[in-house]
Amino acid sequence: MADAHNPLEQFAIRRIVDIHIGGLDASFTNSAAWMVIAIVAITVFMTYGMRAQALVPTRWQSLAEMAYEFVANMVRENAGTAGMQYFPFVFTLFMFVLFSNLLGLLPLVNLGFTVTSHIIVTFALAATVFIGVTIIAFAKHGLKFLTFFVPHGVPWPLLIVLTPIEVISYFIRPFTLSVRLFANMMAGHTMLNIIASFVIGLGLIAGWAPLIFMVGLSGLELAIAGLQAFVFAILTCIYLNDALHLHH
Amino acid sequence: MEVAAAKLIGAGLACVALVGAGIGIGNIFGSFVAAGVRNPAGAPKMFTNVLIGFALAEATGLFGLLIAFMILFVF
Numbered sequence: 001m002a003d004a005h006n007p008l009e010q011f012a013i014r015r016i017v018d019i020h021i022g023g024l025d026a027s028f029t030n031s032a033a034w035m036v037i038a039i040v041a042i043t044v045f046m047t048y049g050m051r052a053q054a055l056v057p058t059r060w061q062s063l064a065e066m067a068y069e070f071v072a073n074m075v076r077e078n079a080g081t082a083g084m085q086y087f088p089f090v091f092t093l094f095m096f097v098l099f100s101n102l103l104g105l106l107p108l109v110n111l112g113f114t115v116t117s118h119i120i121v122t123f124a125l126a127a128t129v130f131i132g133v134t135i136i137a138f139a140k141h142g143l144k145f146l147t148f149f150v151p152h153g154v155p156w157p158l159l160i161v162l163t164p165i166e167v168i169s170y171f172i173r174p175f176t177l178s179v180r181l182f183a184n185m186m187a188g189h190t191m192l193n194i195i196a197s198f199v200i201g202l203g204l205i206a207g208w209a210p211l212i213f214m215v216g217l218s219g220l221e222l223a224i225a226g227l228q229a230f231v232f233a234i235l236t237c238i239y240l241n242d243a244l245h246l247h248h
Numbered sequence: 249m250e251v252a253a254a255k256l257i258g259a260g261l262a263c264v265a266l267v268g269a270g271i272g273i274g275n276i277f278g279s280f281v282a283a284g285v286r287n288p289a290g291a292p293k294m295f296t297n298v299l300i301g302f303a304l305a306e307a308t309g310l311f312g313l314l315i316a317f318m319i320l321f322v323f
């Protein structure tokens with residue numbers, strides 16, 4: 001009997017091109033390859049989609065414009081006009097997370113890989129957002145930013161309890177932001193892998209039951225992929241709003 | 249008790265956190281449906297907040313799942 005099916009094998013990082021700089025392993029891995037594919041896909045989608053530049057948009061142009069408008073409205077609504085300065089960053093973030101999530105759902109055996117299913121990738125993105133937003137806050141408000149942790153109109157005994165809670169919930173932001181995306185992607189793909197192994201295990205006779213469930217689950221995973229990208233971006237806008245305009 | 253057995257039990261116990269996720273998500277969408285039936289015109293305006301609320305509630309449940317994975321594979 002073959003080895004038991006390991007659903008976590010799909011997350012293994014494999015080196016494609018061995019590169020060693022100094023003592024560091026800077027190999028081009030399958031994770032890096034799929035990041036490049038995501039960037040190329042986004043670039044082709046946006047530039048080729050807008051090539052027509054018609055006033056009445058064609059289909060691809062319509063999609064590219066919809067993506068732009070969606071993120072622009074989100075930034076303007078949640079971070080105000082001052083936040084539109086950071087629209088390129090939020091748009092890049094949203095499109096990268098969205099395309100990484102969606103490309104991970106392609107059922108390429110042994111070749112497919114979900115970039116955002118690794119905590120280090122999502123933590124790098126979330127840490128960038130957190131550090132950037134904090135720097136923006138201190139650059140704009142100086143030390144007055146610390147009044148953010150002291151809510152207005154609260155009696156002072158409650159304030160002694162509330163301020164540490166506010167500080168903790170501020171510093172926990174990069175962790176919740178990254179773990180939300182990572183756990184959703186990892187759990188989703190692990191489930192798909194396990195249910196798929198049931199389909200093959202039960203064979204022709206009873207395999208159709210988990211197969212029907214897999215169809216529904218794949219639809220759910222597509223929705224989750226889009227939703228998690230949207231939530232990542234909109235929380236970035238909300239944190240940006242906190243930094244630019246100090247009130248809660 | 250063997251470490252491997254304790255790990256499996258710990259991971260199973262950590263998954264109980266997902267009960268909270270289920271209740272929270274059900275709460276959000278239940279409130280949305282109840283309010284949407286009362287005031288259908290206001291429903292599309294609130295749908296964005298519903299999705300954000302769903303993602304945040306799901307996230308807390310998934311923190312429990314993260315601990316389960318950490319118990320199984322990190323410790």
